[in-house]
Amino acid sequence: MTTTAGTTTAGTTTAGTAVAEPVRSDRTAALADRLRRAVGTERVLTDRTQVRTYECDGLANFKVTPAIVVLAESRQHVVDTVRLCAEAGVPFVARGSGTGLSGGALPSADGVLLVLSRLRTLSPVDADNRQVTVEPGVINLWVTRDAAPHDLAYAPDPSSQLVCSIGGNVAENAGGAHCLKYGFTVNHVLGAEVVLPDGEVVHLGGRAPEHPGYDLLGAFIGSEGTLGVATELTLRLIRVPEAVQTMLVGYSSVEDAAGTVSDIIAAGILPAAVEMMDALAIEAAEAAVSCGYPEGAVAVLVIELDGPRVEVEAQFAQVEEIARARNAFETRIAADDAERALMWKGRKSAFAAVGRISPSYFVQDGVIPRTKLPEVLTEMKRMADEKGLRVANVFHAGDGNLHPLVLFDDAVEGQAHEAEELAGDILELCVTSGGSITGEHGVGSEKRMKMAKQFTPEDLDTMQLLRCAFDPDGIANPGKVFPTPRLCGERPGVRKGEHPVQAAGLGEVF
């Protein structure tokens, strides 16, 4: 059995190192020929300058040039590519829009990068069932665009929704600002057509809410491309709420902002979104998009409620009262969609905006229990001060999902390394606070070594059982998610009849 794929890590690099070169071999050359015959010459790239376009995803400090790139335009192209990879024992990595922030679509140097962004068909919206079926390359925002005439919407709204693909969202179980109330991608995907790593096509879930058998759809979503490639997805749509109200609240202390979030939850209110930014993040957003956030604010909250009008109006007034009691010095209420958009603009542009106030930065993604927010922020500040670095904080405060942005200057000797270390320490702080190393960006290449901080070897081995059932040869996105590669061994045999211990007359412990 060929198991080289499972141990191929030659391509993975650490931050700051040079781009790993593609590994050209007779094996990949022969595979490229077979791929050209199967899917068409124009859809198979091996030219070095062409394949370099795909050397990284949204995590640009990890780069690997793939040996072969396939630009799939149909399900059959995906099936052919995966089957030929399986036959050749060559790894493949699926890629959508390439906006992922954990290096989940980082290519294998000796493998195939399977680009799905040309699979962009949306079926007509099924308004009565509140569903729509789409191909994986469809852009997130297109789904809501098509659903809008039916007063429907697709709930998951990652900040990258203008460009990110549904297939990538499914791989990473993408979240967004509104998942506090509406949940994540996994709560909004009803069915998937999946090409397994041996080329077999299966249908998981469907149009009905339940099906007999294991919830393999639930396990597949968020598996970061390690269990197969989705070629079609059926999405659940939500009714657009009758009313939406958004407020922007300024505070003189982070504690008061965090306290407001706790008090809202304690009052039994479930907002559609509660977002928080600290002074440094506000400064960056102002510099970038002039969003007009309250002057002198040490922290701001963007709070959005949605639902039936009477409910939103009553609870909105209650939230205003809570904010006032927590010393909010300015509360603005969006009068219309344009004002709401401006409030969100500052928040959604925050990552990129940090580029205005720092030459370089690491985006981090960790989760803590919401109640630990004040103490974790204090500790984070202490850790940053110790290293002489600045951390801007942008987060989904309602569900404890932090996005600390660690600022640094490449030109200063050793600072990138210090910043990377701090980013790592912040993740460990999240774990020791009872949280997680990732809330929505995924483990990918970046955090696989951190998995051992959150899970025991037994936990990880048990997860690998699932991977081995889907991908015994370890060719689907190898080197991601798990800290160490693992060979699956032969498919276990099914023992029939009496167990040998019983047959021997033993087995009377009980």
Place this chain on the structure above:
Amino acid sequence: MTAVTAARRPGDAGDAVGGVVPREVVRPGTVEEVAEVLRAAAAEGRAVVPVGGRSKLTWAAPPESCDLLVDLTGLDRVVEHVAGDLTVVAEAGVRLADLQAQVGEAGQLLGLDPPEDGATLGGIVSANASGPRRLRYGTTRDLLIGITVVLADGTVAHAGGKVVKNVAGYDLGKLFTGAHGTLGVVASTTWRLHPVPPARRVVTLEVPDAAAAGPLSIALARSTLTPSAVELVGSAGGAARLIVLFESIAESVAGQARAAVALLGGGEESEDLPGDLGRRPGGADDVLLRLAYAPASLSAVLAALPAGTAVAAHAATGVSYAAVPAAEAADALPRLRAALAPHDGTAVVLRAPEAVRDSLDHWGPVGDSLDLMRRVKERFDPERRMSPGRFVGGV
């Protein structure tokens, strides 16, 4: 020989699972004891069936064998309830009703309301049981944020965590949801909670023909109303009640109930929950089926049932329960499955009188992922000792 400290006794007729009497029953009190029991069972090659409150033992095919019944009701601790985080960690043997009472003191609830009396959290996860409020809160897959399982060889594994938002690693909680004990034992569970809504309003509309509820349910689902549940109780081809439940602040439920009456063209408003809300239809002489289908096909599903079949439908979600008289079940089931197929529909037998139990195909067709499911089973339980034969395709 491996020492097992957990309390144990010989099995008797009262312990039977689908007519199969276990040789022995063991009642561990901790996750570690569950692991110890499963290690010992592995050493001896024993077939194991885990049970909780035993309220849904019929919800799967009978096991091919059961050497050891693992009774999880000894794992009955609510480990940690953090009200400010709206999360709770509770062992598998905790009864749902007890958990609701405890988190209810903080004005919170777990958004699951399957009607089976005495159901435990582990059993609800393993059977993927749900009730009327699934429309609002979803089901186990939407609310379970962390899990501890014990595998067939005694390995203790965790997945997920204690935070609502978390994408680190595979979500084994989803895999164990609805797996009916065939992959291992669910030992502990962590859940997302919701605030208890302060007010309630119920709108009840009598319809002369249950099928009329189909278009009304679609209209409700496409409206801006946010009911917690839309239930249809009645009989296929006969009269029925459509019950729409609103739970929120007082101003909201009053306004929404008025709007619902206008949308439905009638209906009585009340503050009281109907006593039979969510109750599974039929009696001991019936075959109880769970039907799942694309949500807008409720009328077609009702038309496919034998006339007079007692039905309780979660009308806006695509899940119904139907009670078919035992004598008709063998004929009706294949016809029903064929009629449901165009709606991505399936029919699963949840309960059947003993006389017909073994003649029915409990699960029905599974589709093209059955072989993959078998491969998952082989990896988790290569010796095929965990609840053998209870699941789809003989898994």
